[in-house]
Amino acid sequence: MKKETICVQAGWKPKNGEPRVLPIYQSTTYKYESSEEMGKLFALEKEGYFYTRLQNPTNDAVAEKICELEGGVAAMLTSSGQAATYYSVFNICEAGDHVVLSSTVYGGTFNLLTCTMKKMGIDCTVVDPDLSEEELNKAFQANTKCVFAETIANPALVVLDIEKFAHIAHAHQVPLIVDNTFATPIHCNPFEWGADIVTHSTTKYMDGHAMAVGGAIVDSGNFDWAAYPDKFPGLCTPDESYHGVVYTEKFGKKAYIMKATSQLMRDLGSIPSPQNSFLLNVGLETLPLRMERHCYNSQKVAEFLESHEKVAWVNYPGLKSNKYYTLAQKYMPEGTCGVVSFGLKGGRKAAEVMMEHLELTAIVTHVADARTCVLHPASHTHRQMTDEQLVEAGVAPDLIRYSVGIEHIDDILADLETALSFV
Numbered sequence: 525m526k527k528e529t530i531c532v533q534a535g536w537k538p539k540n541g542e543p544r545v546l547p548i549y550q551s552t553t554y555k556y557e558s559s560e561e562m563g564k565l566f567a568l569e570k571e572g573y574f575y576t577r578l579q580n581p582t583n584d585a586v587a588e589k590i591c592e593l594e595g596g597v598a599a600m601l602t603s604s605g606q607a608a609t610y611y612s613v614f615n616i617c618e619a620g621d622h623v624v625l626s627s628t629v630y631g632g633t634f635n636l637l638t639c640t641m642k643k644m645g646i647d648c649t650v651v652d653p654d655l656s657e658e659e660l661n662k663a664f665q666a667n668t669k670c671v672f673a674e675t676i677a678n679p680a681l682v683v684l685d686i687e688k689f690a691h692i693a694h695a696h697q698v699p700l701i702v703d704n705t706f707a708t709p710i711h712c713n714p715f716e717w718g719a720d721i722v723t724h725s726t727t728k729y730m731d732g733h734a735m736a737v738g739g740a741i742v743d744s745g746n747f748d749w750a751a752y753p754d755k756f757p758g759l760c761t762p763d764e765s766y767h768g769v770v771y772t773e774k775f776g777k778k779a780y781i782m783k784a785t786s787q788l789m790r791d792l793g794s795i796p797s798p799q800n801s802f803l804l805n806v807g808l809e810t811l812p813l814r815m816e817r818h819c820y821n822s823q824k825v826a827e828f829l830e831s832h833e834k835v836a837w838v839n840y841p842g843l844k845s846n847k848y849y850t851l852a853q854k855y856m857p858e859g860t861c862g863v864v865s866f867g868l869k870g871g872r873k874a875a876e877v878m879m880e881h882l883e884l885t886a887i888v889t890h891v892a893d894a895r896t897c898v899l900h901p902a903s904h905t906h907r908q909m910t911d912e913q914l915v916e917a918g919v920a921p922d923l924i925r926y927s928v929g930i931e932h933i934d935d936i937l938a939d940l941e942t943a944l945s946f947v
């Protein structure tokens with residue numbers, strides 16, 4: 525099926541007489557007729573629901589839809605994008621291990637990997653994603669367990685050369701994890717270019733209405749963990765906390781997601797509420813329609829800004845003048861995302877004046893939803909970073925992140941025009 529159809533039809537498949545729309549299974553637990561039946565579930569002899577922290581029918585239906593959209597073999601939802609990032613790495617790394625991280629990733633990911641997980645004993649080398657393979661090679665160590673990067677970096681809008689990153693990760697016998705939040709599976713399927721695992725903050729375009737924080741992890745099933753048992757003991761040797769199961773042996777291509785569910789979700793518990801998954805599912809139904817409009821509008825906004833006398837620079841991978849135009853055409857020929865970043869000739873001060881005079885465009889921390897919104901990362905989301913770190917992350921101190929919504933383009937442009945007249 526095509527993605528437009530998957531978005532509407534996949535996941536929930538009602539049987540005769542069941543509700544047409546995905547029900548919200550707002551229940552923590554599930555009833556069984558006998559103690560023996562329940563026992564079989566815990567002994568892993570039978571599959572079934574027993575507690576919503578581990579599995580819930582509403583959550584599972586939505587995970588299945590996202591799995592199909594990405595072309596994976598297994599997927600899980602998490603309560604936030606941050607939890608998805610954390611689980612995706614922690615599922616294959618422990619104290620003493622090492623991660624190679626693209627410098628332009630989302631600020632929350634940067635913090636998680638370089639500060640919080642460092643405290644847990646997981647080390648991290650930050651690399652410029654535009655480096656050559658030869659230069660990237662130097663970042664790898666014997667204890668490296670994965671590479672993490674973003675399809676389109678938030679907010680630097682750096683487009684990842686996925687094939688280059690997959691190639692170098694595989695040369696070092698580790699998987700490539702790609703955060704595909706900004707491109708969405710509508711515009712890019714990183715698995716087709718060699719990525720092994722995809723993560724999402726579903727909070728953004730997938731939900732699309734700024735209603736529910738959430739995340740997802742999808743596994744392509746392509747990385748052969750069992751070929752490197754010494755590197756990935758958690759997947760290839762018995763899990764004493766779970767009946768001595770060897771995930772690669774018992775679950776095959778689904779080993780990675782099964783381990784993340786039965787070990788990390790069991791112990792750390794970042795499960796989404798079924799209510800939120802229901803909302804996410806409604807958002808997913810219109811994702812292709814919205815992405816088309818987001819990209820149409822943002823292309824117009826980028827072109828408008830590029831020709832405006834008060835604008836110093838514009839960054840949008842859909843502009844022919846953009847450094848990443850060629851990569852964007854290769855990996856996302858039908859469009860990138862609805863986020864445009866730019867700087868004004870008057871710098872930081874001018875940005876503040878402009879933002880004060882925007883009416884339709886709201887100043888919010890959020891990005892990538894139906895309503896046009898704006899943010900100044902250096903004063904907001906990336907406030908904790910030094911100027912040096914900001915530059916490394918591809919975030920200029922004067923950078924304005926403009927998230928173009930799905931309103932009529934004329935109204936968006938009029939709002940920008942008016943606000944810029946005050947600068």
Ligand SMILES: *Cc1c(COP(=O)(O)O)cnc(C)c1O
Pocket residue numbers: 604605606607609630632633674678703705706724725726727728737738739
């Ligand atoms: C927002 C975002 C995250 C974090 O997701 P939350 O749902 O806010 O926890 C991770 N990666 C990217 C690219 C994001 O934009």
